[in-house]
Amino acid sequence: MTQDDRKMLTRINEYAEKVMPDIDPQKTPVSQQLEALRPIMETIASEQGTDLQDIFIRYMDLASEAAMDRDNKMRDALKDLNDGEDGNPPLLYR
8 A cells, every 4th residue: 555545545534534423334335435435535536637436446445455454463463362272262353
């Protein structure tokens, strides 16, 4: 992820926290979440001279990449806890 990618993702995520502070992302349809983010994505698309659709796709890719990075860091942090001495992990993280 480039520095520009990080800036864009941070900008959209900060906007999301303002316009959707109390949503449950597991229960709120992605289409509804993206619709709420449309204004900031339109602004970014205009600034970058690109289509809104390209920003949507880029955001989804970056959000997925960031989620994978967080998951990998959590797995690494919990690795020692999941290596039980008796072969049975005391903590299950999938």
